[in-house]
Structures are given as C-alpha cells and as structure tokens.
Amino acid sequence: MENVGIVGIGWYGFSTNVHDLSFREMMFEAAQRAFYDAGGMNPREQIDAFISCQEDFWEGISISDEFAPDPVGGSMRPTMTVAGDGLQGLAHGFMLINSGVADVVVVESHAKPSDILTFPEIVELAMDPVYVREAKIPNYHFIAGLDATKFMHRTGVTREDLAEVVIKNRASGLKTGRAPHASMLSKEDVLSQEMIVYPLTRVDVARPVDGAIVVVLASETFARKFNDTPIWITGIGFSTDNSNLELAKLGDAFYLRKASELAFGMAKLESPLKVNGMFVDDRYSYKELQHVEALGVNNVAEKLREGYFHEGSYLPVNPKGGHLAKGYPLEASGLSLVLDAVEYMREGVSSAVVASWRGIPTFTGGVAVLQR
Amino acid sequence: MSWDKHGKEDELLTWKDVMEVERYVYTVGPDSEAFLRGLREGKILGRKCPRCGRVYVPPRLYCEDCFLENGEYVEVKEPYLDSFTTIYFDNREKRLDEPITVGLVRFKEATGGLLAIVQGIPEIGKKVEILEYSIPLRVRA
Ligand SMILES: [Zn+2]
Numbered sequence: 001m002e003n004v005g006i007v008g009i010g011w012y013g014f015s016t017n018v019h020d021l022s023f024r025e026m027m028f029e030a031a032q033r034a035f036y037d038a039g040g041m042n043p044r045e046q047i048d049a050f051i052s053c054q055e056d057f058w059e060g061i062s063i064s065d066e067f068a069p070d071p072v073g074g075s076m077r078p079t080m081t082v083a084g085d086g087l088q089g090l091a092h093g094f095m096l097i098n099s100g101v102a103d104v105v106v107v108e109s110h111a112k113p114s115d116i117l118t119f120p121e122i123v124e125l126a127m128d129p130v131y132v133r134e135a136k137i138p139n140y141h142f143i144a145g146l147d148a149t150k151f152m153h154r155t156g157v158t159r160e161d162l163a164e165v166v167i168k169n170r171a172s173g174l175k176t177g178r179a180p181h182a183s184m185l186s187k188e189d190v191l192s193q194e195m196i197v198y199p200l201t202r203v204d205v206a207r208p209v210d211g212a213i214v215v216v217l218a219s220e221t222f223a224r225k226f227n228d229t230p231i232w233i234t235g236i237g238f239s240t241d242n243s244n245l246e247l248a249k250l251g252d253a254f255y256l257r258k259a260s261e262l263a264f265g266m267a268k269l270e271s272p273l274k275v276n277g278m279f280v281d282d283r284y285s286y287k288e289l290q291h292v293e294a295l296g297v298n299n300v301a302e303k304l305r306e307g308y309f310h311e312g313s314y315l316p317v318n319p320k321g322g323h324l325a326k327g328y329p330l331e332a333s334g335l336s337l338v339l340d341a342v343e344y345m346r347e348g349v350s351s352a353v354v355a356s357w358r359g360i361p362t363f364t365g366g367v368a369v370l371q372r
Numbered sequence: 373m374s375w376d377k378h379g380k381e382d383e384l385l386t387w388k389d390v391m392e393v394e395r396y397v398y399t400v401g402p403d404s405e406a407f408l409r410g411l412r413e414g415k416i417l418g419r420k421c422p423r424c425g426r427v428y429v430p431p432r433l434y435c436e437d438c439f440l441e442n443g444e445y446v447e448v449k450e451p452y453l454d455s456f457t458t459i460y461f462d463n464r465e466k467r468l469d470e471p472i473t474v475g476l477v478r479f480k481e482a483t484g485g486l487l488a489i490v491q492g493i494p495e496i497g498k499k500v501e502i503l504e505y506s507i508p509l510r511v512r513a
Contacts, residue, residue: 019379019381019384020377020378020379020384021377060389060391115386120463120464121463129398130398130400130404130507131486131507132487132488134507135474135487135507135508136508137459137474137487137508138459138462138463138468138472139459139461139462139463140463141459142457142474142487144457144458145456145457145458145474146455146456146457146474146475146476147455148457148498149454149455149456149457150454153455153496194460194461195458195460196459196460196461196465197457197458197459198375198457198458198459198460198462199457239409242436244484245476245487246429246430246476246478246484246485246486247436247483247484249426250454250455250476251455277501
C-alpha cells in the first residue's frame, strides 16, 4: 500500500463574483497554478487520472461531468467525477494511489454560485420533495436553526460563544488573500445583529463564493519528483448519517464522528488534541464547535472560552478564517479547507485535521489527517 | 495564467438562460400514500420493522438497519418537540410579516418525525398538541 502525498495545490477566485471567467476557465487557472506548485509538472504526460467533484444543479448543466476533463489537462485521459464534496474526491484519489491503480492523480473542484440566480430554490431542490420541500418553510437555513438549537441545548454553547467563533474566524481571514468576508468585528457588532433564523444572525452564516481548487496527489515513490516536502494524507474517510432529515441525528454531527473514526484509525491518531491545527466546516458559526466536538474534542464551549481554539493556543481551529471569512465554494468547500491546511503546514507545523460537510440539507462529511 | 484578462464591464458577456426544473412528478410510493391518507383522517402512521421493532415515521417500505420489508402500519402518539427554530427573514432576506416557529416533531417510541409550524412557547422535549394534520403539521407547544 503506497503512501499518498499532496505535491501541488492551486486555486483561483475566492471572490463573490469572478465576473470575467467561466467556471471552466477558473478550473484551467487553478490547474495551471497547481501544476506550477508541483514543480512545473506536465499534466499531459505525468498524471495518471483526473477527478472532478461537482453537482449538476450547481452548474446549471446536466451531465456536467462531460465538461470535467479538458480544463484540468485531462482530455482523452482517465477521468472520473464525484457528485459530492471535494474531500470525498480526495478520498477517491487517495484510493486510486493507495491501491496501486495510479501514481499521480489530480483532484479538482469548483463553484460559481454568482451564476446561480435562484440559489435558495436550487438548495431546496435537494430536500425531500414530499416531507421537507413541501413544508414550504420560507428560509432554507431553518435546518441549521433546528440543528443549532438542539446542539446548544445539549452542550451549553451560548450566543456569546457563537459570536466568539464569528469574531475569531472573520478576523483570521484578514491574513489571507482569499477571504472576501474577512472583517474586524467586536462582540457588540455580532450580538447586536438581528436574527435571521434563530439562533443565527447574518454574520453567523457564511456566504457562497466563486472559486476553483486543484490538488495534485502522488504516491510516495513519485512524490519527491514533484515536491521536496510533500504533505502526507495519513488518514481519510467520509460518511453520511442519513439522507432523511427526520432520521438523521439533530444537534450532533454524527457523519463526522463516523468519518473521523475511519480517518483517525487509518492515521493511528490517538487523540485529536495531538494535531497542530483543525480546519473544519464553519458555514454556520455553531457548526465549527459541533464539528470540533465530532472530531472527539470534549467540552468545546469551555475550551473556546479558555482561548484553546485561537491562533497561537493549543489547538488552533480555522486559523486561516474558514468559510465565515472566505465564503464556501459549494462542492469545493472541503478542498478550500485542505488548501488552508496545506498553507498552514507549509508555514512550519507538522500536522492538521480537515473536516468537511456538504452543507444544507445534507448530513454528509469527510475527514482527512495531514502530516509531514 | 492566461496573460490577457479583461475586466471592463462592457466587454464581459453573460448568457442568461432558464433551467426548466419547475415541473416534475414525484412518485410518492405506497407508504407515503398510506401516510397521506392517514393524515387526512387525523392519524399519524408509522411502519414497524418485524425484526428490530423500530417504527418509522413517516412510514417506509424497509428497515434500513435490518434491510427487511417493514410490517404493520401503526398509529403513533404522544408527539413532542425535538428541536425548533424561529424564522424572521425569508430566503431573499425579506422580513416576514410575522416570525414563524418551525419544529421537528417526534413521537414516543418511534424513529423519525415530521416538520411542524409551532404555536405557543417552544421548548426541547415539550409535548405538543397537533392542531392540523398537514405538511407541515400545525402544533401547539
Ligand atoms: Zn429493523
């Protein structure tokens, strides 16, 4: 079984509206940057397989996988698509290499929500048509509201705690060139916001963002050909709790508990507290805490209040700002967190955990353990 | 890294189109049909797994744990609020005339639940009274 390393990563966009380029051109731009990052590799000769993560309804094109190969260098080459989050695609790339099917694999995902003129209606099309969509609840964030209320009731997390997450992440984003929603907010700023959907205000909810991300994976045998210091994926897993809202666990990210069990077992990681940073889906402020808890960290409210999750402390969570600062690029959201983790590790730390979620109305997420 | 990018608004083109997705027939299946008929008679039906005894609400053909066809339909009782939220703004960020409280209502000794519009003061775990058998339910907390 071959070890799998990230040898190159590239991105384009992270703007609320990349007005000048289509999603295919954004893919090309991100791919160019990833290949440059992987020692200037030639994608037409040095890559065995290509994986694109996308979902037709986001693209406005059905059977959009037909569009996947050529913008990333995969024309007439083995290409597969994953109708899911980029971290799931990363797991598929991992499996291709780990099993010996391929040595070098490209994983791509992108989002152009600025093209979607009926965004909430598209989200609603993902809901069960009879029991959930038919209820015609006027704001799709209600599912997050139900989940957040139950989570806070169980854990004692308060509105002040959520505000702290918002402040921390939006400020952390100011350090990157990739965070259109980064800002300096005070506790007063956050707590004085009006509720959109209880217990969430406008600033507790991340916005969709345009972006494309390309990751180059290589086996241990080939990795150093492209990069002197690959970042190893030592564990990876993904899981769905339930496709039915009423059967999934509310108030607990069960999907990440399962996924982290798989990933931590594979990485032989005894405790989540032993990594240098966590990059978790925070498209709602409470989700950051719920996801950190699902990774096995107890008493998240107390730890947050003690400053545990802030940068420079024991276990920085989203030190690059997460989705609250950057926005969430739909199916590329997981790779956005991977990108943050890779940049963070390249600054000198040795390990990180990434935990993704596919967003409303799903109960699907993935976990990757990264080490160098 | 295409070197020559254009950013002037009048040089950029977008192509407006409409995705025809608003018309579709969803087959509800026999279990939802039974459920919807029950709803009309003021009953909430679930369906019980013959092996593990799990009662699914809404009813469904099979138990996902045992992967067996579920057995009898049973009327479930004692609805309570599993969680709730209050909505102040709609999807387009327009303020609602009146905030509405939405809950997930579960039933004693059953798995699953139903969405409901909640009147009264919501509380997690609180028993509710069903005022209207519809999708969503209308309940009083
Ligand atoms: Zn069963």
